[in-house]
Amino acid sequence: MRAAYLDKAESNVDGSDVAGSMGKQKALGVGSIADGPLDPMAHRNSVLYKLAHLFGQLPIRAIAVGAISVTIGLFLWHWATLYKFNYFVNFEHVPAPLLVGDAFSRHFFDPAFHTHVLVSLRRIFFAYSIAVVLGIVIGLIVGRSRTARSAILPYIEIIRPIPAVAWIPLAILMWPTEEASIIYITLLGALFPIILNTVHGVEQTPEVLVRAAQSLGANRAQVFWHVVLPAAMPSIAAGLAIGMGISWFSLLAGEIISGQFGIGYFTWHAYSMINYTDIVVGMLVIGALGSLSTYLVRLITRPMLRWNRKLR
Template structure:
């Protein structure tokens, strides 16, 4: 080999050189198959509910006392045509967005502070651990006394419900970061803010969004409960009002609405999380 000539790499086999084209269609078929199974499972559950309630089946569980699917759909159609239904839906969404948004900002900031600062961990750590096991819904009487309006109290309950899952997940995610990442930034002359911006924030994102997903679910549980106890508007309040007047189809309309809202908001959090952490390898990609 002459001077300056690069070594010739070993020949690449035909199998290695061939592009992995079929992988994407295979994954695509898998995605559609998964979606189809999910839809079919829901439809089968609805069909089973209709058959059990329409035929007045009583096998330990008393399906004969519950409304049929057709009765629930009829009640849902009536409510969709009223302004009250949409006003309740909007009010619950406003409470969720307000409380959950505030909890997201403060929960992430507090989790990072507790994980990075020994002093703050000593000062705030015992307080957070003392308050964390207390169910947020148990604070409803305190919120009624503490805030001048029911609206502010419900938003506070929603915030409290989401704050602790987000804070704890963020704290654990930051503490689990490899120290070598921080050391590599510091050896390059980076300071505290460089470590925060280039290591702590991006490295903890998977854990942060895990806490956000859990926090969203807990928020819906508590906001609906708070609306039932002290609200004057909202899906939870309307569902409880339907129960008090023995409108059982209306109760199930409220339950379905809560489920759809919870599913939609959790899907938004998951979608944002996947977009923000798109640089991470996914399970399907690793398997491929």
């Protein structure tokens, strides 16, 4: 994908019409592409294409295969608990899917459970929003400036491998409220994938494009805005999606200290009371919310990648 994009970009730069090339550069940033007979993508505007495209976008086949796969998985789980499968992996005391479903449907109408979910969603929202802003800003700076890179990278490399749970005691001590501690632990999870992917994206910006823009009289800010940022966008978007997944990951660690609410707390509490059914309910809800929010991130970042897809 990237190779194709590079080819395309370079062929643009190689073109003799310098002004036209600049126009293309701008188009990359804005994400729109000029119509016209020269545009190879013109057929995309036809009604027929749009219809076919719409149908093609509905991944019926994928949904069917996925549904069958999940059904098989559920059946295997059911079967393993029913016959107390015990060969290296022991299912003897694992709660059956029907039991879990039963518990889930009970919790589904329980206002207390709604509170757990809503509180977690709120924490994810705040932690993730902060991580996105911080992560992209730090990532762009580190990616563009050698000095900043040397100064900031050691921190990233040292703090990144520290697991979220290890932060618990310090997070309590350092932050003024419990909520802030939890949000801090959660945002740490999201922050590093976003930073690193942003850095990676910035580094991937073809130097030729930058030089081309400069030779056309673009100043630093313009180069940054019209060339570097769009070029880094696919990588940033990937970082955003990964970061969302990992922030759920660390949320559970953070919510160990929440003491009252949160889906992570719910699961942790079920563990201390040895309530296996609720543990599985909590795990599955975290999984579902995690994948749902990751999907949402992909959906939101998609428009920013339009230029990239069209060049594919």
